[in-house]
Amino acid sequence: MAAIESTSRTLVSRTQLNRPVGKAVYWTTFVVLVLLFALAFLFPFYWMVTGGLKSPQELIQVPPTLVPAHPQVSNYHTAWSDADLGRLLWNTTFYAAGALLFQLAFDIGAAYAFSKLRPVFGNVFMFGMLSTMMIPTTVLALPAYLTANSLPFVHWSLLNTPWVIWLPSVASNAFSILLLKRFFDSIPAELLAAASIDGAGPMRALWSVILPMSRPILGVVSIFAVVNVWKDFLWPLLTLTNTSAQTVNIGLNQLSVGLPLNILIAALAIASVPTIVFFLIFQRNIMSGLTAGSLKG
Incomplete structure (x- = not known):
């Protein structure tokens, strides 16, 4: 040593x-x-x-004050009620939770197939999927909107529904699939062979062997899924025009014209709390998940 x-x-x-x-x-x-x-x-x-604790006059004071002279805690209560933050946070949480479930289901299946099942032309499909990461999101906004407005063949509109958030989040998630595949590649094939000898099929091996060992990388993928939905602005702005279906980013953006600046800042502070808490809970999974699978021993 x-x-x-x-x-x-x-x-x-x-x-x-x-x-x-x-x-x-x-x-x-x-x-x-x-x-x-x-x-x-x-x-x-x-x-x-x-x-958010300052008065409007103190907020625009020059030079600015580091500590509020007369803290106004009531600003946060006003921001919660006037901005209807309860509804906006619930909508965003609902969208993020659904996107997380769909992404975990589809991404785990795709990564497991690419890594362990090795389908025909798997490398070709993997290359095509990863090549979509080179396309800017803004370039895809218009065709994605037209598709969501009128689905091919069935001509259903997904606008102002949770599906308009959930389905695109699954379709544009090549990076998470790559992370999961790299981790699955590092799992020894001997474990799957032993499970096969015990009579476990591919699905049972995934559920009983792969997933219990993949908690760190699953935590990383979960963080990415939730944060991406929570911070997204352009796509919800285009597709969630109904006030009752809007996310917290879109709702606060539209209310910013009518709210006083100190109330708006207080609302922004409240809206940032869920992501900070979520990050603090799962922060250990970030580095452990990103580095897991990089070395085989």
Whole structure:
């Protein structure tokens, strides 16, 4: 173990780190960088939260105040009621949950087929699917809208329905399939062979062997699915014109004209809480899922 540590290459050698001066410089630099990055990421959120506590006059004051002089907590209650945030958050949560379920079902099936079942022309289909990632989303907006407005053959309109969010989210999810396939590739074939000897078919092997081992990458895919629906703006703006069906981004965008600036900022702060909580709960799955499957041992 000592030999491995002595031959490992790092920015700061173990000898320099053991010296008092080297240790002080290392930890000082480390703490300063962590504080700077934390400030860069947390200050915008702090500014938004405190902006919702200010009065309209204090909000536009020059120079701006870092701490509200007279915090108005009632701004958040006003934002919740006037912006109808309960309905907007429920709509967005419903769309995100449905997109998550559909993406997990289809993406897991596609990745499992590409990785373990090896269908005929599988590499060709995989290449074609990944090539769609090179096409900008805005280029596909018009044909996707025309398709959603009148489905081929049946001529059904999906506008102002949850399907207009769920189906496109599944169709444009090549990256998640790639992540799942890479992880499935790292699972030893001997485990599936042992399951086959025990009488497990492909579906049973997927359910009993593959999925229990894939929790980290499933967490990453879930985060991507929920966040992509939650932050999307252009597609819901085009397809969810009915007020009762709008997401939180579209609803706040349309209400921004009539709401005071401090109430709007308070509404934005409330709308950002679910994604932050969701990220904090599943943050451990991000790095573990993205790095899982990169090495085979």
